[in-house]
Amino acid sequence: MRMLVRTLVRMPVKTRIGFCFLLVAMLLLQAPLWAQPETTLLATTDLDCTWKLDGTSQGALKADDSKVVHLSLGKHLVQATSADGLDKWRAVITITQAGQELVEIKLKEAHRMRMAEAQPTPPPASQPAPQPAAQPAPQPATPPSPPAVDAAPQPAAQPAPAPQPAPQPAVEPAPPAKTQPTQDLTWTDPATHLMWAGKDNGKNLTWEEASHYCSALKLEGYSNWRLPTVLELAGIYDVTQDVNGWHVKGGIRVTGWEWSSEARDAYDHQLFTFHDVKKEPILIAFSRRALCVRLAGQ
Numbered sequence: 662m663r664m665l666v667r668t669l670v671r672m673p674v675k676t677r678i679g680f681c682f683l684l685v686a687m688l689l690l691q692a693p694l695w696a697q698p699e700t701t702l703l704a705t706t707d708l709d710c711t712w713k714l715d716g717t718s719q720g721a722l723k724a725d726d727s728k729v730v731h732l733s734l735g736k737h738l739v740q741a742t743s744a745d746g747l748d749k750w751r752a753v754i755t756i757t758q759a760g761q762e763l764v765e766i767k768l769k770e771a772h773r774m775r776m777a778e779a780q781p782t783p784p785p786a787s788q789p790a791p792q793p794a795a796q797p798a799p800q801p802a803t804p805p806s807p808p809a810v811d812a813a814p815q816p817a818a819q820p821a822p823a824p825q826p827a828p829q830p831a832v833e834p835a836p837p838a839k840t841q842p843t844q845d846l847t848w849t850d851p852a853t854h855l856m857w858a859g860k861d862n863g864k865n866l867t868w869e870e871a872s873h874y875c876s877a878l879k880l881e882g883y884s885n886w887r888l889p890t891v892l893e894l895a896g897i898y899d900v901t902q903d904v905n906g907w908h909v910k911g912g913i914r915v916t917g918w919e920w921s922s923e924a925r926d927a928y929d930h931q932l933f934t935f936h937d938v939k940k941e942p943i944l945i946a947f948s949r950r951a952l953c954v955r956l957a958g959q
Contacts, residue, residue, distance in 0.1 A: 700759045704728050704739070706766035708748070709867075712741040722766070732756065741766045745867060746928070748772045837903035843912035847881050849957050850910065853896055856957040858886070860914035861950040868930045871920040871951035878953050886953040888922040893954060894933040907935040917950040 672680065704712065704719070705727045712719050714730060715738050722728055722741075733756070740751045748771040756762055842860075849856045862874055871888060878886040897910040907915040918934045925931045932949060 700732060700734060700756060701761045702730050702732050702737070702754075702756075703761055703763045704730070704766065705763070706741065706768060708766075708768035708772065709744040710741045710750075710766060710768055711744070712739065712766060714739060716740075729761075734758070739764055739766070741768060743768050743772065748775060835901075837901055837908060840902045840904045840912050842904055842914040848911035848913060850897060853893075854957045855889075855893060855896075856883070856955050857897065857911065857913055858953045859912075861916055861919060861952040863916050863950070865917070865949050866920070866951055867949075868920055871949070872922070874951045875953035880953075883955060885959060886955050888920055888951065889954040891921045891923050891931055891933055894919060894921060894952070898935055909935045913952070915950070915952065919950050919952045 702714070704722060706712070706722050706724055709721070709724050711721050714732065719728065719730060721744075736753055736755050738751065738753055740749070742749050748768050750766055750768050750771050752764065754762060754764055845859050847856050847859055858878070858880060862871070866874060875886045875888050878884070880886065897913065898908055899910045900908050902908055902910060904912055904915065909915050915935050918932045918936075921931045921933055923931045
């Protein structure tokens with residue numbers, strides 16, 4: 662640096678000015694390279710998920726959060742899977758200039774389409790098979806009258822057998838009784854002394870969210886609520902009751918399939934449905950709710 666200063670001092674004035682102009686021009690030519698903006702991707706999602714960029718995992722992404730990653734110009738593959746692993750989304754984006762590109766991961770639409778495809782189609786109403794027309798029974802031919810003979814004693818007439826009763830059709834089971842949903846905040850089962858919330862949470866939850874919902878619930882002055890076991894849910898199943906289409910005791914307001922506290926495998930937990938006559942745990946759910954329970958007297 663000192664050598665450069667000494668050289669400039671010894672130069673003639675015109676040469677020194679020309680050299681300074683040349684130096685400034687070189688600095689200006691290099692400025693765009695220094696100020697070039699970086700290329701980034703801002704990712705958002707409408708459902709909690711894990712996502713990948715060009716096959717490389719970018720970790721978890723919450724529905725109310727966003728993440729910025731650096732990338733190069735060109736085409737890039739973005740993939741996402743919902744937190745429960747049931748819904749998937751992918752898109753190819755093209756970056757043509759430096760700056761920040763926005764990608765919105767839309768898993769709610771993928772969830773809606775999967776739900777629509779999973780709804781069973783009702784079978785067509787069966788038509789009764791046509792019955793053949795009844796044919797008149799043939800009449801027996803009248804035998805010719807025998808020749809007259811001397812009357813002989815005839816044996817006593819046998820009594821006609823008693824008619825057999827016609828078979829009766831099987832008795833159809835009575836339809837479930839329509840039960841009005843309870844307006845109470847809780848209902849206690851007198852058989853098990855379990856206190857149940859008068860209704861479930863009313864919307865879809867993951868198992869972790871459902872467990873947290875019950876543990877944080879405060880109802881009728883009690884705070885020790887929890888998710889029930891499968892047997893506890895089966896204990897309030899009643900096929901003779903119909904509460905808005907769900908077979909449940911106590912008029913409890915059920916709006917979907919309910920989470921239990923029991924694990925099904927390393928990644929999921931068992932569910933229970935009060936719909937139709939199925940009392941076994943259900944492995945796949947379209948609606949997952951939290952119906953909380955506690956032991957009365959505690």
